[in-house]
Amino acid sequence: MPALEPATDVLRQFSHGNVDAFESLFRQHQGDVYRWIVRIVRDPAVAEDVTVETFWRIHRAHARFDPSRSFEAWARRIATNAALDHLKSARPETELPDDLPQPALPDPGISQELREKTAQAFGRLPPKLRIAATLAVIEEQPYNEIAEALGISAGAVKLRVFRAVRLLRKDLTRQGIKP
C-alpha cells in the first residue's frame, strides 16, 4: 500500500499519472463506487465488473482530472456512464439474478405475478429512463445527486422519472394488467 498523504497530494499525483496514487484512490473509493453501481445494475457480480471498468476509465482519464475538484463526484459520474453502457449492451429480457432483494414488507394487495410483470416491464424501459427511475424511486437518492451523476439538471431527472413511470404503466396496460 503506497504511503501518499495528504489527500490533495494524492489527487495531484494521480492527475500526473502516478500509479501509486491511483491505487490509493482505488482502495479508498472502490466501496462507494461499487455501492453506487450496484444500485443501478442490481447485480453484485456485474457491479464488480463495472466497478473495475469505471476505475479503468478513471485511470485513462487521469490527465483530465482537476485536483481542486471532488474526486468522488467525478468518479460517480464515470461510474454512472459505465453502468449506463452496461445497461445498453445487456439484453432487456435478460433474466434477473435470483438473489435480488425482496421487499421488507410485501404489500398483500400486490400479487407476486404483478411484481414479476412489473420488474420485467421495467427492464424493457430505455436505459436512461431506467437509471433515473431506479435511483430516484427505488433507491430514493436525492435528485441533486442523481442530476450530478447523470450530468443533467434536477428538473430533467424528474422528467425522466415521470416518463419512465408513464411508459411502465403503458406497458402493463398493453399486457392487460391494470396497475
Added chain:
Amino acid sequence: MTTDDQEHERMQRLLKQALPPTSNHPRAALQRDLWPAMRQRLEQRAIAVPWFDWALLAALVVCVALFPRAIPVLLYHL
C-alpha cells in the same frame, strides 16, 4: 392531488414492491478487494501492442513476400 398524481404515486409504490432497494441486500456492500482484478487489467493493457505496430509488421511481411530480394537489404539495416 390530481388523478394523474395519484396514479403516478401508485405506480411508484408498485415499482418499489417489484424492485426493492438494494440497501437491505447482503451484497449491497463490496465483499472483496477488487484491486487484484484492477491490477490485472492495467497489466494486460500495458503489454498490449498498438494497432499500428501490427499494421507495420503486416506491411513488412507483404513487402518481403512480394520482393524477396529486399530481404538482405532489410537485414543489413536491422
